[in-house]
Amino acid sequence: MDNLNAAQAERLVRLIEECAEVIHAATKTLRHGYESYSPFDDAKETNRQYLERESGNLLMAFELLKESGDQNFDNIVREAKLKAVNGLPYLHEEENKKLCLTIVKELSNG
Numbered sequence: 001m002d003n004l005n006a007a008q009a010e011r012l013v014r015l016i017e018e019c020a021e022v023i024h025a026a027t028k029t030l031r032h033g034y035e036s037y038s039p040f041d042d043a044k045e046t047n048r049q050y051l052e053r054e055s056g057n058l059l060m061a062f063e064l065l066k067e068s069g070d071q072n073f074d075n076i077v078r079e080a081k082l083k084a085v086n087g088l089p090y091l092h093e094e095e096n097k098k099l100c101l102t103i104v105k106e107l108s109n110g
Contacts, residue, residue, distance in 0.1 A: 008070060011064050011068060012070075015065065017061075018054070018061040021057065022055055025053075025054040025055075026051060029048070029050075032047060035047070084103050084104045085104060088101075
């Protein structure tokens, strides 16, 4: 892999895998709802719990990128604020628009 050492490549693979797992968990939740669970799961982990677990794993992948210096956290926060503001016209639900504005304020104060 061009200009990447083995550790950098491993961190990117981890990020990709965790993104895929979050997509799977979110899709499952969209199809069946937050409180649904697989009838084959003895632990009865709900889709909400599954999505939380996979989101936490994704957050850990981001933390690895941040702590290694592969990604700059300030740049990520800046991009999050831009997305929150620039994405407002594309949101249909008022609740989500308010949440985005709240997130921008929180990120600006953090």
